Amino acid sequence: MKKNDIQVCDPDLVDGKYSIKDLVDIDHLRMVFEKFSQLTGYTTGFLAYPSMEILIATGWRDVCTKFHRACPASSCHCKGSNVELFKNLRESRQLSIQRCENGMVDGATPIIIRGKCLAFLSTGQALFSEPDLERFKKQASIYGIDEKEYIEALKKVPVVSESHFRRTLDFLSEIAVILAERGLKNLELIESRTHYHNLVEGTPDLVTRVDVNGYFLFVNHAAQEIYGLSPESCIGRRVFDFIHPEDRKSTEAAFKDWLKGGMDVFTHENRMLGADGCVHYLAWSICPEYDEKGKVSGFASTAKDITERRWMEEALRASEFRYRELVNLAVDGILVGSHEGVITEANECMCMLAGKSRDELVGKHISTLFSPDVLNKAPLRFDLLQKGEVVVSERTIIRPDSSAVVVEMRTRMMPDGSYQSIYRDITGRNKAEDEIRRSRQFSDSVINSLPGIFYVIDSNGKLIRVNENFLKVSLYSMEEALSMQVLDFFSADEKEEVACRIKEAFEKGEASVEAGFLSKDGKKTAYYFTGYGARIDNTNLIVGLGIDITDRKKAEADRDKIEEQLRQSQKMQAIGQLAGGIAHDFNNQLMGIMGYAELLYNRLDDPTLRNDAESILRSARRASDLTRDLLAFSRKGKYLNVPVNINKIIEEVISLLEHSIDKRIEIRRVLNASPVMISGDPSQIQNALLNLAINAKDALPSGGEIMFTTEKVSMEDAFLSAEERRKAVRGDYMKICVIDDGIGMDDETKEHLFEPFFTTKQPGKGTGMGLASVYGTIKVHKGAIRVDSNLGEGTVFSLFFPLVGDKSEPAGSETVQARTIRKSKILLVDDDDEVRTLVSNFLSSFGHEVVTCRDGQEAVDLYRSSWKDIDLVILDMMMPRMNGRDAFFEMKALNKNVKALLISGFSIDGEAQGLLDAGMKGFIQKPFGRKILSQTLGNVL
Template sequence: MRCARRFMRRPVAPSASGASNSCPVRAATEGWRLKLEQARQGSKYQEVSSLTDDPQDIMNKTPRILFLEDIPADAELAERELRKAGIEFTALRVDTEADFRRALVEFAPDLILSDFSLPQFTGLDALRILHELKTDVPLILITGSLTEELAVECMREGATDYILKSSLTRLPSAALNALEKAAAQRAREAASAARWRSEEQYRELFENANDLIYTHDLAGNYTSLNKAGERITGYTRAEAVCMNITDMLSPEQLARAREMISHKAASGGTTVYELDIIAKDGHHVSLELSTWLIYDADSQPVGVQGIGRDITEHKRAERERDTERELLDALFEHLPVGVLLRDAQGRYTRANRKAAQIFEIEREQLIGMTPEELLQRAQITQPSGQPLQPAQMHSSIAVQTQQSVSPRPALITTPKGNRRRLVASAAPVALSEQGELGSVVVIEDVTEQHAIQEQLRQSQKMESIGLLAGGVAHDFNNLLTAIQGNAQLALRKVSPADAVRHRLLEVERAAQRAAVLTRQLLAFSRRQYLERKSVNLNDTINDIIKMVRRIIGEDVEVRLNEAADLAAVFADPTQLEQVIMNLAVNAREAMPHGGLLIIETRNMELDAAYCRRYSYVQPGRYVEIKVSDTGCGMDAATQARIFEPFFTTKEMGKGTGLGLSTVYGIVKQHDGHINVYSEVGHGTIFRIYLPVHERPTVAEPQAVPAPLAGGTETILVAEDEAALRDLARDVLEGLGYKVLLAKDGAEAVALYEAERERIDLLLLDVVMPHIGGHEAYERMRALNGTTPVIFMTGYSTETVQSRFVKHNRFIEEAGAVLLQKPYNVEGLGRKVREMLDSSRKK
C-alpha cells in the first residue's frame, strides 16, 4: 500500500556496550529495588520548601514519600511500617489541598500515601488534582474503611492500590511495587530516549530543524515529513506519506513545482524558489524552498529532498510594508502642503502634487532640479523683495547645519506670473548608514491667509482712523455750527448795501464748504445720518447718469449695463449717488486723455468659499455695483491706502483725499463691502456689494417745506459749548420762543424738575460732561415728564441710537428726533416748530 511506503531510512547503529540482549527497563527496576533494600535508617518528617531534582537522576537519590493525612499518629504508623521493612526515604506530611498542590511542585514526591477522608478534602480529590496537573506519581490510598464501589472508583481514577489501616503490613510491598513500576516507566522512557539519541545525525537534523524538511519520489508522492513540516502544514507525518504534492498545491503552484522537478532531473544541483502550499486547515503558507535530487546506489535520481522555510509572516510583513508604503505615498501625495526631498548630491528626488501646484512647475521638471535652479525658475525672494541666495535655501541650510530649519517666509513668482507668499521649513534626513545627508522641505502656501490677515489689519486700521475722523468731525461740527449760525444771525442785522455783508456771506459759504468736509469724514467713519429706505439701484444710477456724463467730460465714454431683475437694497439713495459720483470722478482723473467708464449692476450670491477669502463678509444675496475704467491703474502700495482719509496722489492743493474714503464709509455704513482690483497701465475695477432688502421698493412723495414760523413756547436748551448755547438762544428768541439754558445734563435735569410745568420742548446735546443728553432725558422722563425732545449731535443717528439701545429704548419710542450739526438758523427753527406742532397733535 502507498501509505506504508518508507524512503531511504538508514538502520540504527547497535548499542556501544554490546549488551544487545539486556533490558533497560528491568535494569532500572532492579536499581530502584536495590536502593530501597539498602535503606538502613529512618528519618523524621522534613519541611521542604523547594526541591528541583532532575527525574532522570531519581535512581540515585532517596525516594520522597508524601503523606496526605490529617492525623499525625496515623502517618507515623505508616512510616514506622515502611522503615520496619528497611525502606529508606524522605517524608513530608500535608493535610490541605493548598499544601498538597504546593508539595507536588516543591517536594516533587516519588510516591503519595493518602488517607481517603480528610476535612474538606478526599483521596478522590487528590487523584483528580494529579490528573489536572498531568503528573504520573503513584498514589496509594490508606483508609480505615472503603466500600467496594469507592474502591473501584478510586482505581478508575488512577489509584495504584488501596490499603486498610487495619492491614498496614501490606504497605511496604505495595510501596515497593509502586516505586518499581514508576522506575520501570522512567527506565522505558530513558531507553526510548537513548535509542532516539543513537539515531544518525541526519535524523536529529531532520526532526529538530525549525524549517520544513521533506522528501518525495519523482512522481511527487511524499515519503517523509519532519515535525516542523507537521506544524507548518497541519498534516501529521502519517497523513503526509499518503499524499502527493498535488494535494497541497493549487494548479498554478503545481505547474511551478513540476517545472522545478523537471529542471532538477535534467540539470541536477540545488534549486531555490518560492512556493505557496495549502495547509490542512485551508490557509496558504508561503515557503522559500531549497531542493535537490536524491540518488540511489547506481547514482540514478529516485526522489527529491527539500528544505522549506516558512516565510508567510515575512511575506505578510512585506505586504504590510507595501500597504504602509502605499499609504505613506498617498499621504505624501495628498498633503495640504508641498514637500520636496533632496538627495546628498543636492538634487530634488521627489516632489508631491501640492509642491508642483505651488510652484506651477510640472513634477517631472521639479525632480532632478537643484535648489539653485528652483531659485531661478520660481524667482524666490525674501519677504522684503531682496533676492535669496542658494546658500540661504532651506534645504541647503538643513544639510549644512545638520539641524532643522524653523519656518521662514519667502515670496515667489511662478513661471505663470502668479505671486505667492510661502512659509517653508526643512530638516536633515539620513539617507544611508554611511552618513549621507539629504533634506526634506515642507512648503506652505499662505498667500490666502496673508491676504485675510492684511484685510483684517486694514479693517482695523480703517476702524481706528474712522474713530479719529468721527471725533474730529464732531468737534469741528460744533465750531461750524457756531460760525455758520452767528454769520446767519449777523446777516439778518446788516443791510444789503453794507460792506460787511459780503464778508459775512464769505464766512457762511466757507462754513458750508467745511460742513461738506465734515460730512465726508462722518461718512468715512460711518457716523453720518442716513435716511434709509428700499431702493432699486438702477433708479438711483439713472437719476444721476446725466450729471456723471457732464462731470467727467465728453472724452470719456460712459456705458451703463443694468440687470433687468435687480433686487432692492435698504439704503440712503442720496448717499449712494455720492458713491457713484465719487467713483466716476476718481475714474475721470485716472483717464486724463479720455477712456471708457463702465457702470454695471447685477444680483450676486456670495457663498462660503467667497467668505473664506473675505473673512468680514457674511454669505447671502447681494447687489453688485461694478465701476471700471481704462485709466492708468494703481500699484499695490497705492491700493493699500486709497480708502484712508486725506490720502491722495494728486499735487498739493488739488484734492482733499476724502473722495474714496467717503465711498468706503458709506458702503460700510450700509452693511456692504467694497473691493478694488487694479494694475498699472490696465485700469481699475471697483466692486461694491450691498445686501439685498427683501421688502419691495415704494415711491415716496416729496415733501414741500412749509414757511419758517416761530412761536411763544418755552424751550429748555442744554449745550456744553457756550457759543452754541448763545447761538441757540439768539435763534430761538429771535423766533419768539422763551429759552431756558443749561450748560450740562445735570443742570438741565434740575431746571426741568423746577420748571417742567411750563417747558414745552427739550433741545439737548447728546455729548456733554457729567451727564449726557440721553441720560438727562431718561431722568426727566422718570419725573413723569412727557415733554418732546430734539437731540443735537455732530455724530450720526446710529451713534445716538446706540445709547438708547443700551437702555432697551429707541429714539422713536422716546418721542425724539435728531438735529444734525452743523445746523443753520432756518434748519433749527424749522425742526423746533415741526416738533412742537407734532406733539400738540398727539
C-alpha cells in the first residue's frame, strides 16, 4: 500500500525521529498476539504507519492469504478496503469496522502517541452471517481461482455476532491504548537518556560513576583531558589510583570520615595524576547512589578542573606576601616589640598615629597605647601569637592630647621570637561605613515605603534588588526572588512584550508597560511598570516601579460599559423623538383618511361602495396600530396608570401562548417576587411581555424552553450608570426575565434590536416594531430593559419596573351614561386643513356652530374679542407661530373659566397631562372618529 493511500494525521515520525518499531518490543508483542489468536480464534494485524508495513500477523485465514491477497484481481479490493478501514481513525479507542469488497469483515483501531498515529491494530477475516456460497462461487470464477479449494477455505472462516466482534475490537483498542502508553514511556525514556547524555557529554567538567569499591562504571569525555585516557580505557580502573601520591592519604581519610557521617554531599579538592604524567587540581562533589533496598550501591560525582585557579591563588599569595609588606611600610604604622611586649622599633607613621615621638614609644609596653577600658574589652593575645597565629583586632589609641584614632592592629610573631604589628588608621573608613550603613538604611526605608513593587535588574534580566512589597505580592522569599529572572514573573503570552520594553529601557533610558504580575501561587495581578536605565559601578541596570492598576482597570471597564449604555440610551432617545414626530404627523394624515372614510360609509347606500369605505377604515386602523407602536417606542402613546398585578399579567400571557405555540416548546415560570404590584398600563405591559415571548418562540424553531421569572431587586441592580440612577424612581424594583434557550443573537443584532422597523425575519413576516414598542413601554413606565445573548446560547430579556407595594387592582370601569349635548359655539384650532375641515364637519353634524383658526396666535386674537360668545375651544397641540399650550394659557389669562379640549397626535402623557392638570377639560388622541368626539363633547359640555 502506498503512503498516500491513507491520511489519518501528520505522517511524520514522533518528533521526526521515532517509529513504532523504536517504541515497542515487536517480538514480544508477536508472541502475545499469537497466544491471543490461539485462545480466541481471532486474527490480529499490527501495521506501522505511514509505511503500512505489516509488522505482526497472527491467525490469518487461508481465504485471505492464499486467495484474496494472492490473487491480483482481488488484492486490489483488499487495498481499497484497507483505505476505507483506516482513513477515519483519528483518536485513541476509536473503532472502524468495514466489510471488504471480497466479503470479509475487518476491524481496526489506531495507536496514537503525542497526537500522531504510528500504527494500527486490526482483526477480522470473519463473517457476521453464514456465507452466501453462490456469491463466493461466482467470485472464484471472476478471480480465476479453484472454486473447491476456495469454498473449503471459506468454510474455515468463523461466523461471529457483530456485538461479539465489537467487544473483541474494544478489547484490542484497550491493548492499543496500553501500547501507546508503553510507547510513550519508552519515548520519554529515550528522550531522557538522550538529554542525560547530552548534558553529561556537553559539560567541560569530569562526570563519573563508581561502585562501592571505587572502580569506574562510567566516565565522560573529560577523562581524556584529566586522566590522559579515553573514557573506555578508564572503565574497570580504580579512581584512587589516579590521585596524586602526596594527596592520596589525606583524600582517603577525608572520604572515610564522610562515609562515617551523614553522607550528604562530599566536597573535596586534590590533585590527580594522569597516565600522561599531567597533574590537575580538581574540586569534587560526590553523592551516594542507592539500590532498591536503600543500600549504597555506588557514587556519582562531578569534578571541576581548578588547576589554573590554584596556580593563580599560589602566585597571588606569594605576590601579596612580598608587596603588601612594602605598601604597609609606606602607609601604615609599624611596631616591632620583644616577646614580652616591649616596643623596640616604631616607624614615623606609627609615631604620628600615637601622637608621640619614637623615643617616647621605644622601651614602653605596647599596652600603654590603649586605655584600660579598651584592654578590658579586647585583651592583647600573646598566647595566639606564640602559636604562630596572626592576631588582628580593631582598637582605639588615645593620644596625649586626648584625641582618639581607630586603628586596625595586625600582629604576628617573627622567627626570632619578636613580634611585628601593623596599624592602619580606619577612623575615616569606619565613618564611611557608618555613613554607608545609614544611607543603606535610609534607601531601604524609602524603597520599602514606595506604594508599588520596586525592582532593579541587570542587563541579563536578573533581579538584583527588590523591596518588601515585591516579596509580599510575589509570595517569594528574598533569596528566591534574587535567584530569578524578571521574565519569570510574567505569563508566556506577555513575556515577549515585557522583554521588548526592557530592551527599550536599556536603549532609550525609559520604558513602560501594562502586564499581569504572576505570584508564586499562580495569581495574576494587573500592574503598570515603569523602568529607567541607570549605570552604577560601570554596570548597566534598570531601576523600576510597578503600580497595582487592578482597581483602575476595573473602573475603566465599568466606565466603558456605562458609557456604552449611555450612548445606546441617547441613540434610542433620538430615534424615539424621530419616531414620535413621524407618528404625530402620520396621525394627522390618518385623521383625515379615517374621518372622511367614516363620513362616506354613513352617507353611502350602495353595499359595494360601503364595503370599499369599510376597507379604507380597516387599512387606516392598521396604520393607526403602527403609529401606536411608534408612539409607544417614543413614549408618547396612550397610557394608563393603574396598579398592575405582574403575576396575573404573566399568567395571562402564558395562557395565550399555550394555545398558539409549538407543542415542543415548554413554558415554565419561577415567580419569586413579593410584592407583585407595579403601577402602569396593564394592556401595554401584557403586550410587551407577549412580544418578548413571541420573539423567544421564533428563536426556538426545533423546540426548547421559555421561562418567565420575577424577583425583587434594588434600584442599583436596575440602573447601572449614575446618570440613570439620578433620574430613576427611588425604591425597589420588580425584575421580570423572559428567557429562552434558543439560537441567540450576534452583537450586530443586539446593537439595533430596539430600533423601529429593524427585523431579522423574512419580508412579510414582521414589521420590526415589536421590540421597539417593548422598549417604549418600559421607558414610559420609568423602568429599564437589558438583553444578554450570544449566538447558540439563548437569550435573556430583563425588565425592571418600580414596585408600588400591595395596592389592590382597580375595579372595573363604570359605564358612562350618555348625555344630551346642548348646541354650542365652538372655536376649533388646528394647522392641518384636512383635520380642521373634518372635525368642523363632525361638530356641525352634531348641531354646533363652529369657528375655525389655523394657529394659536390667530385663535387668541379671535378669543380676545369674542370670548364671551365661545362655549368651548378645541386646540391642537403642535402648531406654527403659537402652539396649543401657549394659546391655552393666553386664553386662560383672558377668561379663567375657559373650557378647552386638547387634540393631538401624541398621547396624554407629558405636556398634555400638564395641561389637563392646569384646567383643560379633556383630551382626544388622533386619529379619532365621530363617536369618540361625540362622547368627549358630552362629558365636557
